[in-house]
Amino acid sequence: MSTFKELGLNDEILKALTDLGYETPSEIQEKAVPQVISSTQDLKAFAQTGTGKTAAFSLPVLQKLDTNSKATQAIILSPTRELAVQIGKNIESFSKYMKGVNVLTVYGGANIEEQIRGLRKGVQIVVGTPGRTVDLIKRGKLKLENVQWLILDEADEMLNMGFKDELDQVLEVTPVEKQTLLFSATFPREVESIARNYMDDPMEITAGQKNKGSDNVTNEYYMVTERNRYPALRRICDANPDIYGIVFCRTKRETAQVADNLIQDGYNADALHGDLSQAQRDGVMQKFRNKSLQMLVATDVAARGLDVNNLTHVINYKLPDQIEAYTHRSGRTGRAGNKGLSIAIITNKELSKLRPIERKINKKFEKKDVPSGEEICKSQLFSLINNVKETEVNHKQIDSYLESIYSSLEGLDREELIQKFVSVEFNKFLKHYANSRDLNEAERSRTDERGKSRDDENMTRFFINLGRKDDLNPGKLIGLINQQEITDNVEIGQIEILDTFSFFELDKNFTDETISAFEGADFNGRSVNVEITQKKKRSGGGGRGRRDRRGGSEDRRGRGRRYEGGNRSERRSGGRSDRNDSRRRDGDSKDNRRSSDRPDRSDRSDRSAGFGRRRN
Structure with a gap:
């Protein structure tokens, strides 16, 4: 393997690399740096996440930069604010011994007037997100007529996020005679369209196999029921006391909810998504990098550009819609020569989604059982x-x-x-974990031989004499259950709110305690009556239930919507419920898949932006 000096870099850059602890170049750096230094030919470069792509394109640009000119000579585009900021900081570190080098990062969510003042002073390298870059060009503040290098980092993701128009607008104001460098971790068809439209006879280099998962990352999956998805996540975390990882969700709403659940369960966790201000995002990331946070719950877009080398786990709370996104997720761990673990939590109907991913990364997922309470206690001890x-x-x-x-x-x-x-x-x-259920057995027993859904035999169904007319909703019912202090660990299952009465399920191990706890309870001044009722037979009917009385039985009818205890977490407040929208499945709508996190697109909001955290 060559050294950085053999790549042709000057002494100032080599000194900075030594300070940063860089010893030998990675494969992508070893191939890209000499090519860009010695040639003006356009370049397509592909390498796995975490292999040093930023240094691969920024070091040769710094080597060839004209520091006597204050004109903008390089424009680097990245899909997210976090990635843009990280690239800018890296370039500043690489050039700290070079006199006269000025770098500016521009992105939405920050004061544009300050960015304009920075441009007026003269900067040779501008790193930006597409939206803010185009905004500055239209204002006449960012002039690119002297640009020698146009660098597209994570170009596939920029297209996935809908930035094609912005890329076109930037290209229109750059000189024809320039060097275009495209760096990416994946190689979908969209990247080929970029090469055809924006590049002139590009050379292609590849470090490792395209789209192949990292050899340092092991891929596992856990199969659970939908309602046990969060309890399974909690058990995975509890079974790994030294876990330091990222939990990936598909929407902002889900991200905030999972982070809140982890916090309630005692984890130093926080959420990272597109609704946070830049200051909030920076604060979260700073805490995560210095390990004040143990778990970061994030959407795909918000997590792009994270420069954290010691993650032990990446957990896919929900699999991404696009196969390439899994490569980006799993690439967050197993970096810098470390071993990493990428976990997918799936339901039976999501099993088929693993096969295309396996073909893409050329690696198999290993099925694992959700840890039992005994295993967790042993691990923690x-x-x-x-x-x-x-x-x-x-x-x-x-x-x-x-x-x-x-x-x-x-x-x-x-x-x-x-x-x-x-x-x-x-x-x-x-x-x-005393008397904790086997979540794997819950999955296995959920369907019979013909695949039909069956009731959860681990739950007792209760009648309560309150309904919508009493201003009761799932959240208030959960709060009422919590107030009775039945136990710290009771699991809440299905909740059904009707007009004048309702039903809820609790762990059958605490049936007697539940009846006793509600004796003498009241809600908004009304006495509460809770009784055991029969399991509701599953049918296409509405809100019909039957409850047992000591003197016989009677039917109660009412029109209502059926609620599922969304996460049925293994704690008192674990049954926090969301209304199931008939247009949504698995917690996502089609509209949410790409609108859930769009940087620099403040006018495009998540359909679920009304979600707020609730603490019981």
């Missing part, structure tokens, strides 16, 4: 013991307290002291 064993004692800080501590613990023998210490840290997991 030994992680705790290992952390204690590896912890260094800071005598300077604690020695003054030791005498009092020893006195307080006097009389406890070694075994008893260890048992009590472990229990302090460990009891919450033992309590949470």
